[in-house]
Amino acid sequence: MRVNIKANRWFGWLLLLWASYWFDEVYQLSTGSVIQISSYWPVAWIQFLAPPLFFISVCHYTVPAYKWSKDVLKFLILPLLYLFLIVINQLTDTDLYYFQMLLILINALTFTILSLVRIRKHQDNIQQYASSTQEINLNWLEYIIIAMIALVVGIGVFNLVFFDVPLNVFMNAAVLAVVLFITYNALKQTEIFPKNDADVKVVADLSEEEKSKEQKRVLLSDDKVLMIKQKLDDLMNEESPYLDSELNLIKLAQLLDISSHQLSYVINKGYNENFFQFVNRFRVEKAKLMLADNENNKLSILGVAFESGFSSKTSFNTTFKKMTELTPSEYKKKCSSL
Structure with missing residues (x-):
């Protein structure tokens, strides 16, 4: 199982920064002093970089060959402003604590x-490319974002209202739980995009923000679309490539001897579906036949899922119900009663 090395590396830096928050707790226990933002201003500024690092790691998960250096200025605007406030606070007697906390919340x-928006776009984009998305949809990052927002708001309000009281053990336990959740999911996250440079370019092109405009451009004539549709229907019905749980746009295009862009265009225009919907429609139809075979079908629901081309029972149940408005078990029971 391949892992997303670049994204996980950035997550590693993020976890290291989060670990620095416990430095404050140790410092307080050893000195008995009350900590407001951080015991040492360079540590406070480095900790401020955690949200941008989180966003960079999300970008590496969601965009093939992402280059964060081109966006360096937008990542540094808020940190530089925060650094300015820290320096002013250190050099003068001005109390800028509330301004610093406000900037921390904004950051x-x-x-x-921004990370949540990026993940939502990713979830739409991968359906143009992959037929199985459960392992690469990054839902676990959404859960982290929700937890982070709750923690940020909770810690921010706590510090603003009770600025002379240290964070309690429950808040620290919540942060630790989020860190452990991140670590577990980051380590098991598989590579989302292909390694081959040419294939990466195909996926990157499909994921471009101008994708909707590109789809409006006529890539193929109507006659060509109809011809490829016929070949595609014959391939799906006779050779059943959808039974390959790892089938993707590039593999299917190669079977038809056309480009991935042409296949994507034909599926979008000819069937009014994305690649994920197109392939899984065949899988669901296959599963329906197997579930309705009351006499010969000895397979469990999980067995039917695998035999139909699904990679897991969860993705099978979710996709099946979305397309039929029934769970596989409900559909099988309905067929049994007929």
Whole structure:
């Protein structure tokens, strides 16, 4: 199982920064002093970089060959402003604590919301490319974002209202739980996009923000679309490539001896579906036949899922119900009663 090395590396830096928050707790226990933002201003500034790092790691998960360096300025605007406030606070007697806390909240909420938007776009984009998305849909990152927003708001309000009281053990336990959740999911996250450079370019092109405009451009004549549709229908019905749980746009295009862009265009225009919907429609039809075979079908629901081309029972149940408005078990029971 391949892992997303670049994204996980950035997550590693994020976890390292989060670990620095416990430095404050140790410092307080050893010195007895009350900590407001951080015991040492360079540590406070480095901790401020955690939300941008989170966003960069999300970008590496969602965009093939992402280059964060081109966006470096937008990542540094808020950190530089925060550094300016820290320096002013250190050099003068001005109390800027509330301004610093406000900037911390703005920084965290900005990058977590941007991360959420990026993941939502990713979930739409991968359906243009992959036939099985459960392992690569990054839902676990959405859960982290929700937890992070709750933590940021909770810690921010706690510090603003009870600024002379240290964070309690429950808040620290919540942060630790999020960190452990991130670590577990980051380590088991599989590579989302192909390694081959040419294939990566195909996926990147499909994921472009201008994708909707590109789809409006006529890539093929209507006659060509109809011809490819016929070949595609014959291939799906006779050779059943959808039974391969790892089938993707590139593999199917190669079987038809056409480009991935042409196949995507034919599926979008000819069937009014994305690749995920197109392939899984065949899988669901196959599953329906197997579930309705009351006399010969000895397979469990999980067995039917695998035999139909699904990679897991969860994805099978979710997709089946979305397309039939019934769970596989409900459909099988309905067929048995006929």
